[in-house]
Amino acid sequence: MATINSNFLKLKAGYLFPEIARRVKAYSEANPDKAGRIIRCGIGDVTEALPPAVVKAMHEGVDELANRSTFHGYGPEQGYEFLRQAIVDNQFANLGIEADEVFISDGSKCDTGNILDIFGKGNRTGITDPVYPVYVDTNVMAGNTGDANDNGAYEGLVYLECNAANGFVAAPPCDKLDLVYLCFPNNPTGAVATREQLEAWVKYAQENDTIILFDAAYEAFIQDSSIPRSIFEIEGARDVAIEFRSFSKNGGFTGVRCAYVVIPKTVTGKSESGERIPLHRLWSRRHSTKFNGASYPVQKAAAAVFSTEGKEQVAALIEHYMGNAKLLRETAQALGLQVFGGVNAPYVWVGCPAGLTSWDMFDKMLEEAQVVITPGSGFGAAGEGWFRISAFNSRANVEEVCSRLKALVS
Amino acid sequence: MATINSNFLKLKAGYLFPEIARRVKAYSEANPDKAGRIIRCGIGDVTEALPPAVVKAMHEGVDELANRSTFHGYGPEQGYEFLRQAIVDNQFANLGIEADEVFISDGSKCDTGNILDIFGKGNRTGITDPVYPVYVDTNVMAGNTGDANDNGAYEGLVYLECNAANGFVAAPPCDKLDLVYLCFPNNPTGAVATREQLEAWVKYAQENDTIILFDAAYEAFIQDSSIPRSIFEIEGARDVAIEFRSFSKNGGFTGVRCAYVVIPKTVTGKSESGERIPLHRLWSRRHSTKFNGASYPVQKAAAAVFSTEGKEQVAALIEHYMGNAKLLRETAQALGLQVFGGVNAPYVWVGCPAGLTSWDMFDKMLEEAQVVITPGSGFGAAGEGWFRISAFNSRANVEEVCSRLKALVS
Structure with a gap:
């Protein structure tokens, strides 16, 4: 059975x-x-x-599929080049991110959940408290935790308490984490991390060989130009961080479904034999094997978010x-x-x-x-x-x- | 690290x-x-x-999102009722399948890969040989196998050889499997299973407490009315099988992305404590936590496949x-x-x-x-x-x- x-x-x-x-x-x-x-x-x-520009592009994408000569079947699993390049040009200009480090998907919820597929067992994982529940629940499903206690906290996760005293921004802990989820602007608290706070996290990650899973789904809402929109604005982050982004909350794609993950080729984890393996290679394999590309008209619509x-x-x-x-x-x-x-x-x-x-x-x-x-x-x-x-x-x-x-x- | x-x-x-x-x-x-x-x-x-009916419906879906009064954001993770019901009415009429046993997704490749999330370790899993590579590769990723031998066969999977002698349709093995992947009409061989052959598999599954993962992505191509289109046409299958279906190959959705899984509430697996747990409950939780619904215009387009x-x-x-x-x-x-x-x-x-x-x-x-x-x-x-x-x-x-x-x- x-x-x-x-x-x-x-x-x-x-x-x-x-x-x-x-x-x-x-x-x-x-x-x-x-x-x-x-x-x-x-x-x-x-x-x-x-947005009307998005609507227009999505209609155009549908019309392409309505004609044999412009029909698109399976697209590249990692996303169309036109969208990956538009993302790099518009969201990561001068941050050293290449188009092939961007993986298009159908949603950040999927991405932040599925990312655990490429990690092994036994990682010491930090999450903030309060936190977006998907990070926690997917760790439970993956067997990375024990049972929950009466407060709902799972054995095996390291909870970084956020409260009024620290302005709902956790500082790096004294002990070592292998993985840490950070989300800024934060869901649910709306807190943002200053450049200095993110620099402290990247420094911690470099010193402790920690991978930062940085959820920036709400970056479009940052009004203060001194607040970093991407973890990759911080020197050294390319070696220690991957970033999740979405079209849900800027273009209003919650019902349309499009998001992406940025995985620099320089971020690595350790294999059982101790070898450093690029996460990019693993996620690329996962994406090719368990995903079949985001909908073509949706990718067209997403690219239109970056039009004038x-x-x-x-x-x-x-x-x-x-x-x-x-x-x-x-x-x-x-x-x-x-x-x-x-x-x-x-x-x-x-x-x-x-x-x-x-x-x-x-x-x-x-x-x-x-x-x-x-x-x-x-x-x-x-x-x-x-x-x-x-x-x-x-x-x-x-x-x-x-x-x-x-x-x-x- | x-x-x-x-x-x-x-x-x-x-x-x-x-x-x-x-x-x-x-x-x-x-x-x-x-x-x-x-x-x-x-x-x-x-x-x-x-198909023009699909194009029209998808345009209409986009137009609904273009107006605040008809806008749809997040939909139900399991899919819109209009599509789930249309599927039951058109694909599973009189087979005892309910709309809430149908889970809409963005592709069968995702579904057949992700399904392993809800199963435990140590299952004895059968796959046919030759086989759609996703079944194998996702078992490897999930840690259900050892290494591959020189033939590319992975230790820990049970290969059911298909060849000219058996018409590329494997019979149930003599020993016990916990899970078995069957795909009819078959990719890659194009073979179909007769009613008698599927009855033998369902009987085997009942006797051995095996779960059949039935991939029917190509059912639309069946020309011979005596060949079952769904495993649920076989008596008893509701207790032992789940079925994967897609809009890719009937409606031409390979670039549009829509598929579904049918999980009867009566199919169960065993928990660590030996309790029988409905797979429906587990997949529903997985789908709610790691997926956020298929694109709304895509679901509208899929429903149009069933219009006159x-x-x-x-x-x-x-x-x-x-x-x-x-x-x-x-x-x-x-x-x-x-x-x-x-x-x-x-x-x-x-x-x-x-x-x-x-x-x-x-x-x-x-x-x-x-x-x-x-x-x-x-x-x-x-x-x-x-x-x-x-x-x-x-x-x-x-x-x-x-x-x-x-x-x-x-």
Whole structure:
């Protein structure tokens, strides 16, 4: 009889967002009169239409497939050259990244999960707390952890606590990590790391032979020009870091699906025999064997994000969402709540009113204000007592959320 | 220092198709005058335009994303209900499959590779020989094998030899397997399994508690109504089988990317503590955590395959490709070569002329006839001495391939 991967049984009942969806559905069914009033600021999903330049390019891509003479079947597993080059030219100019170090995929969730395929067992892995749950859950599935304790923390992972005292940016630990996940601008806290903080991490990685898995899915939201957008802006990062990027939150591709991983050829891990092996070679093999390229019209659409019109339209989208973030942030601050994020990130991270846990606040917001937020504790024990509000919404909805929040808290 | 997954180092130098691409590129560069003459019948990639109904639906899907009021962000990870239901209604009517047992993805290559995530270690796994290389390579990556021997066979896998004597359909073995990969219509041999042969496999699976991983990516090419299109046409299969399907080869989605897995809730594997766990639950968790749904316009396009116009247009595509298969098959037969497939499958599986290995024949066809085929030995040791010709081409190209083959062999 076939054995299953019993590591799956260590996972908590639900991935955070399905659990939120379940509670919202139950509330809606029990309160049909209120269901239409619900405003969703929970899942970090964009709400505005695709930029016109993207729409045009995607239509053109479809039309190419509609004619035999311009038809494209299987594309290169690693992505079309036109997109890989556009990414390098527009996102990594002068950072020493080559087009063949960019691997196109159908999403950062897939990439940040699948990346563990190329690593061995026994790595000492650091994650921040709170953290994007995919990093944790995929480590559990891969057998890199023991069971979870009562706080939901898994044995075998090294949790780097982020809190108000460190501004939700963890410093490198004193002891040695083999792998560390860093995400800036951060999901869920909206924190960003300064150049000095990232330099400290790269220095740590060089000294400890650590690989940094750098998730920059939200880089487009950085407003402050002194904040690095890529880990590769830091000297030496090419030897120790790989970076995850996405079109989900700049071009609004959450339903379109396109992302990429940058793996410099100089980043290496150790084989069982002690040999240094380039991660680029392993990921290339994994990508060729377990992935078959992103959809052609989608890759065309992604490249249009970097056109002159595309850049202007994306900038307008970002401005819209960051206007929302500002409103949410200022409203929460005016209510005397503790607030982080919302300045260089589309997430506002708010301390719950005294005495409320994160899920208490989730239920209160849902039941009394019909607003869906994300409970901070869903991102880890250190998120307890906090909640995340997403700025991905219409301005009208955000204004409404602000007034409901005022009515609820004040 | 991070350890890598050293299992990757057991893999042979190149996945088959990149190796073919490498040789074709080298030949083209060395013979620029001949490069324009090359006809590709190697990789099993469709060549004809998308059906108009699919094009229309995909454009409509893009237009929905172009307007805020009809915008879709993240969809359900398992796929939209409209597509899951259309699949059940059109592909599994009266077979007892429910819509929530269908998981939409971006490709069968991904699905057949990723499925190993939910299985444990130590399973005794059967694969046919020759075989689609992804099944083997992903088992190697997952650490389910030892090293390869000189024939390219990996220690720890059970190879079920397919040959001219058994019509390239393996019978169940005498001993016990925990997992077995079956692919009908077969890639690469084009063989199909009769109802009786599939009944024998399901009976074997019931008696031995084996899980059948049934790859039916090519079911649309079955012409003979007595041949089952789905393993779920066999009584009892719901308890022992999961099935992989794709839109690549019916709707021509190789560049569009859409596929699905059917996992009945009744199929179970054993946990470490000996408990029977439904695979459906595990795959659902995997899909929610490491995948974020297929592209929305792509799912719209896939659903259009089942519209009245879509079905007619797909039928015309299949008829076109099967007309090609007939020509290739009859030409090879007339030359006195051994031929399998090409009747209910888009692949024609041909014995090499006396004295030639598969790669000899590949090189000969490339260098002397400028036709790219796939060497049978690339699919496993039992494929040595055979080659695969794909019927995915224009009629004119297939006719040209037939005349070049005649000139070369006769």
